[in-house]
Amino acid sequence: MQINENFLKIQSSYLFSNIAKKVNAYSAAHPDKEIIRLGIGDVTRPLAPACIKAMHDAVEEMAHAETFHGYPPEYGQDFLLEAILENDYRARGVDLQKSEIFVSDGAKSDCGNIGDIFSLENRVAVCDPVYPVYVDTNVMAGRAGDKTENGWSNIIYMPCTAENHFLPEIPTEHVDLIYLCFPNNPTGMPIKKAELQKWVDYANREGAVILYDAAYEAFITEADVPHSIFELDGAKQCAIEFRSFSKTAGFTGVRCGYTVVPHDLKFGETELNALWARRQATKFNGVSYITQRAAAACYTPEGKQQIRDTIAYYQNNARVIYEGLRDCGFTVYGGTNSPYVWLKTPDNMGSWAFFDLLLEKIQVVGTPGEGFGPSGEGYFRLTAFGSAENTVRAVERIKAYFGK
Numbered sequence: 319m320q321i322n323e324n325f326l327k328i329q330s331s332y333l334f335s336n337i338a339k340k341v342n343a344y345s346a347a348h349p350d351k352e353i354i355r356l357g358i359g360d361v362t363r364p365l366a367p368a369c370i371k372a373m374h375d376a377v378e379e380m381a382h383a384e385t386f387h388g389y390p391p392e393y394g395q396d397f398l399l400e401a402i403l404e405n406d407y408r409a410r411g412v413d414l415q416k417s418e419i420f421v422s423d424g425a426k427s428d429c430g431n432i433g434d435i436f437s438l439e440n441r442v443a444v445c446d447p448v449y450p451v452y453v454d455t456n457v458m459a460g461r462a463g464d465k466t467e468n469g470w471s472n473i474i475y476m477p478c479t480a481e482n483h484f485l486p487e488i489p490t491e492h493v494d495l496i497y498l499c500f501p502n503n504p505t506g507m508p509i510k511k512a513e514l515q516k517w518v519d520y521a522n523r524e525g526a527v528i529l530y531d532a533a534y535e536a537f538i539t540e541a542d543v544p545h546s547i548f549e550l551d552g553a554k555q556c557a558i559e560f561r562s563f564s565k566t567a568g569f570t571g572v573r574c575g576y577t578v579v580p581h582d583l584k585f586g587e588t589e590l591n592a593l594w595a596r597r598q599a600t601k602f603n604g605v606s607y608i609t610q611r612a613a614a615a616c617y618t619p620e621g622k623q624q625i626r627d628t629i630a631y632y633q634n635n636a637r638v639i640y641e642g643l644r645d646c647g648f649t650v651y652g653g654t655n656s657p658y659v660w661l662k663t664p665d666n667m668g669s670w671a672f673f674d675l676l677l678e679k680i681q682v683v684g685t686p687g688e689g690f691g692p693s694g695e696g697y698f699r700l701t702a703f704g705s706a707e708n709t710v711r712a713v714e715r716i717k718a719y720f721g722k
């Protein structure tokens with residue numbers, strides 16, 4: 319027997335598991351301290367009442383032989399696919415077919431699994447800092463090469479720092495797979511249509527595929543920021559899009575998302591859609607009927623309103639964090655089109671040192687920028703997904719400690 323040795327190359331634990339371990343150890347040693355967690359982007363508001371009602375109704379259907387559902391259709395229930403097409407795409411002028419949508423248990427799994435349909439020889443480019451799943455899954459697959467001082471030898475890192483307004487620069491060399499996430503995790507920064515169009519044009523020129531993570535699109539507030547990459551000319555020929563109900567509708571614990579693989583996206587005569595369909599049908603057995611009913615309820619008039627209200631609640635938290643830290647003298651980014659605020663650590667402090675300081679001195683948990691890649695060093699992420707009360711208290715603690 320041999321194991322997949324790529325797993326030995328990678329840090330034994332996932333970024334957010336590491337942070338949870340550190341915080342739990344601190345909590346065990348200091349049971350009297352009340353910790354405010356603004357680290358992992360996990361939602362705290364309950365599900366929309368429209369989703370809850372849809373789930374109750376679906377449970378009732380499951381209770382009777384006449385309305386019971388066994389295995390769900392592999393790629394999603396028709397009622398959900400229709401609702402997605404109508405609301406997330408046609409409403410924005412994008413025409414897609416049901417067979418181009420694949421409902422799944424979330425964008426994280428799909429972003430990680432999509433590598434199955436690509437050769438290990440492909441050259442991968444990622445933003446730096448970056449959501450760790452894109453890199454770690456390429457390491458596991460054996461596409462990342464070896465770990466060096468500057469990251470993985472076969473991965474092209476595109477630094478996103480204050481100097482370039484957190485927008486990656488188009489590579490000067492050929493790449494095959496480009497992971498983009500906008501509004502960005504972790505920096506919270508959006509990309510405008512004109513900028514994203516440059517990436518679509520580059521990918522079409524190079525025969526590359528853009529793997530576009532749009533998990534945070536519900537937080538977009540500015541008009542010229544695209545909600546979907548398919549709003550751009552030529553994107554159907556070069557892009558796959560990942561969408562999630564987690565941050566949009568509080569489904570982090572329910573699990574539902576979807577991936578769009580257009581029929582126009584081809585390698586020679588082969589549609590990538592067919593490869594992903596084959597992969598999903600073989601390794602995934604669909605999302606539960608109850609969950610898909612809840613997801614479809616997000617698109618009803620009541621559901622839409624309830625979800626908008628919850629997003630507004632988190633957006634207000636983002637504003638509280640952004641303005642509070644700015645007034646305290648921090649340099650802050652993001653937060654306007656995103657639930658994440660990205661800040662420069664004071665006095666160029668290392669991001670893990672800043673993490674320890676906040677945890678130990680004021681019991682506020684965030685995510686160290688370095689955990690997202692080398693260019694995240696010197697930055698720190700706070701999420702707006704906490705409760706409004708805790709968000710205000712966390713900002714008050716930071717203000718009191720850093721003193722303005």
Ligand code: MLT
Binds near residue numbers: 358360426449503
């Ligand atoms: C994050 O904190 O970056 C996200 O919650 C991670 C995720 O969505 O998996």
